[in-house]
Amino acid sequence: MSDEATGGLPEGAPLSLWVATAGATDFPELRGTVEVDVAVIGGGIAGLTAALALKRSGRSVAVLDAGRIGTGVTGHTTGKVTSLHRLAYTALEDSHGTSAAETYGLANQAAVEHIAEVVADENLDCGFRRVANYTFASSEDTLPLLRSEAALAARLGLPAAFTADVPLPFAVPGAVRFDGQAQIHAVQYLQGLAAAVDGGGSFVFEGTRAIALQEGTPVKVTAGNGTVLAGDAIVATNVPFGDRGRFAALCQPHRSYIVAAPVDTPPMDATFISADEPMRSLLTVRLNGVTYLLVGGEGHPAGEQLDPAPRHASLAAYARSRFGAGSAAYRWSTQDAMPQDGLPYAGPLNPDSRHAFVITGLRKWGLTNGTAAALMLADLLNGTPNDWAPLFDSNRTPRTGSGAGPAGAPAAGAGPNVPQADQDRRIADLGPGDGTVLETAGTSTACFRDDGGNLHTLSAICTHLGCTVGFNRGERTWDCPCHGSRFDVEGRVIQGPATEDLPPRPAP
Ligand SMILES: Cc1cc2nc3c(=O)[nH]c(=O)nc-3n(C[C@H](O)[C@H](O)[C@H](O)COP(=O)(O)OP(=O)(O)OC[C@H]3O[C@@H](n4cnc5c(N)ncnc54)[C@H](O)[C@@H]3O)c2cc1C
Ligand code: FES
Known part of the structure; x- marks a missing residue:
């Protein structure tokens, strides 16, 4: 086996480099009732971009985030701000036609420029840096695809070219290059957006999980200790709630991993992604006197x-063998909603919604897709025409796929009952830090043993739509295979679409 496949376990903190190196925020929890023009649920790139655009247009907004700003998917990103999305244009032209591919490209390129303008206007210290972005071939066989992607993207008006001159420290036969792209420290960018949103009749609330959204006049958003009454609401929680499960059926949650390892070289003026499998996405950044390769x-x-x-070991081994990187200093993972038809969703939350809207399906390119979708939605709420609206329309009929979720069938309580003696043995065998799901009497119990040897038992039935969760040993979380909800070992929601915790349950 190659060194890349067998590299030792990565050292370093199980934390996002971006979260670890950003300062702290201390926006208050929502308490009592607040009235604004627009309630924005979710303080990631999508929610905060929409909130700032709406505030700039004269609307008052309240942003509610369940955690701290920047600790969602956006805080765990790679940090590329680019309209080059691997080989997206060929795929989009094939599935949706040339005009849709063009609109997608122009919207994402406009998002790159919007982020640059916000950084300048708000004077944000967020490591914004102009770089070229490359999709590179690892084999000669892939070159024809890259040549045609570059030619198509250039025809669509994007800053694209094919090149055989690729500034990587190992030989590759060629790449698509987009000039004038960028990278950012995503958490610092979000913190800057949040600071610009808060004040002057607008609000940012942290530690405030919305648990219900009631459409009407006004729209009512309920959180644990407070309520927002608003003319309109935007659900920008990455995977939405309050949508009767329809976007969970249209998008698949997909997880990826990142390591950040120190290198002896200055940061490159470029970011990269491989066209071939296994896919590798590369970015360098200098923080606190250290250059990190992601x-x-x-x-x-x-x-x-x-x-x-x-997975982290494979990525760390790649960093070592291709770049001479040291041991991984940080390692993390996160997941994003992959729309079946390849296009983000922004528009009405439900087909009949008039005042509740959604942004989702950002397909692992949400720094620009989320920015573009948010700007489009802000225009929609302001009655301003926007050319991107039909492309992102959340009420569209997807052109590909059946519309059924890839793992959408709830499996509550599925699985055979386990005899009591076997259950007792499996529980006794559970070591510290380990977890398992036991099925008994037609229901499922999530069992976790902590480092002190204590057993914690919860319902294993996901509170979103009833699938059975599984234990993630590396992160000590209960993860739902259906639509991506995640819970900590106490049952608390870490990531939606679930909004309710897993309830405690007696040991089986
Ligand atoms: C490994 C990986 C690398 C990536 N790298 C890139 C990249 O280099 N460039 C790029 O463009 N894209 C990248 N992406 C994609 C991009 O990071 C995401 O598309 C984007 O960050 C998603 O933003 P968001 O606003 O939808 O979600 P989030 O950032 O998760 O924001 C949603 C917020 O909603 C909050 N929330 C959730 N539920 C509730 C609730 N009920 N009430 C209140 N608040 C709630 C959460 O706390 C969270 O802060 C990557 C994705 C992955 C998985
Ligand atoms: S059933 Fe939908 S996330 Fe679990």
Whole structure:
């Protein structure tokens, strides 16, 4: 086996480099009732971009985030701000036609420029840096695809070219290059957006999980200790709630892994992604006097293959063998909603919604897709025509796929009952830090043993639509394979679409 496949377990903190190196925020929890023009649920790139655009247009907004700003998917990104999305244009032209591919490209390129303008206007210190972005071939066989992607993207008006001159420290036969792209420290960018949103009759609330959205006049958003009454609401929680499960059926949650390892060289003026498998996504950044190489990849449908250790080890081994990087200093993973038809969704939350809207399906390119979708939605709420609206329309009929979710069938309580003696043995065998699901009497119990040897038992039935969760040993979480909800070992929601915790349950 190659060194890349067998590299030792990565050292370093199980944390996002971006979260670890950003300062803290301390926006208050929502308490009592607040009235604004627009309630925005979710303070990631999509929600905060929409909120700032709406505030700039004269609307008052309240942003509610369940955690701290920047600790969602956006805080675990690679950090590329680009309209070059691997080989997206060939695929989009094939599935949706040339005009749709063009609109997608122009919307994403406009998002690159919007981020640059916000950084300048708000004077944000977020490591924004102009770089070229490359999709590179690892084999000669892939070159024809790259040549045609570059030619198509150039015809669509994007800053694209094919090149055989690729500034990587190992030989590759060629790449698509987009000039004038960028990278950012995504958490610092979000913190800057949040600071610009808060104040002057607008609000940012942290530690405030919305648990219900009631459409009407006004729209009512309920959180644990407070309520927002608003003319309109935007659900920008990555995977939405309050949509009767329709976007969970239209998008598949997909998880990927990243390591950040120190290198002896200055940061490159470029970011990269491989066209071939296994996909590797590359970015360098200098923080606190250290240059880090980020290597991302090893993606898979969320809720499957729940041990991150070998995936991080593969990425760390790649960083070592290709770049001479040191041991990984940080390692993390996150997941994003992959729309079946390849296009983000922005528009009405439900087919009949008039005042509740959604942004989702950002397909692992949400720094630009989320920005573009948010700007489009802000225009929609302001009654301003926007050419991107039909492309992102959340009420469209997807052109590909059946519309049924890839793992959408709830499996509550599925599985044979386990005899009591076997259950007792499996519980006794559970070591510290381990977890398992036991099925008994037609229901499922999530059992976790903590480092002190205490057993914690919860319902294993996901509170979103009733699938059975599985234990993620590496992150000590209960992950749902259906639509990506995640819970900590106390049952608390870490990531939606679930909004309710897993309730405690007696040991089986
Ligand atoms: C490994 C990986 C690398 C990536 N790299 C790139 C990249 O280089 N460039 C790029 O463009 N894209 C990249 N992406 C994609 C991009 O990071 C995402 O598309 C984007 O960050 C998603 O933003 P969001 O606003 O939808 O979600 P989030 O950032 O998760 O924001 C949603 C927020 O909603 C909050 N929330 C959830 N539920 C509730 C609730 N009920 N009430 C209140 N708040 C709630 C959460 O706390 C969270 O902060 C990557 C994705 C992955 C998986
Ligand atoms: S059933 Fe939908 S996320 Fe679990």
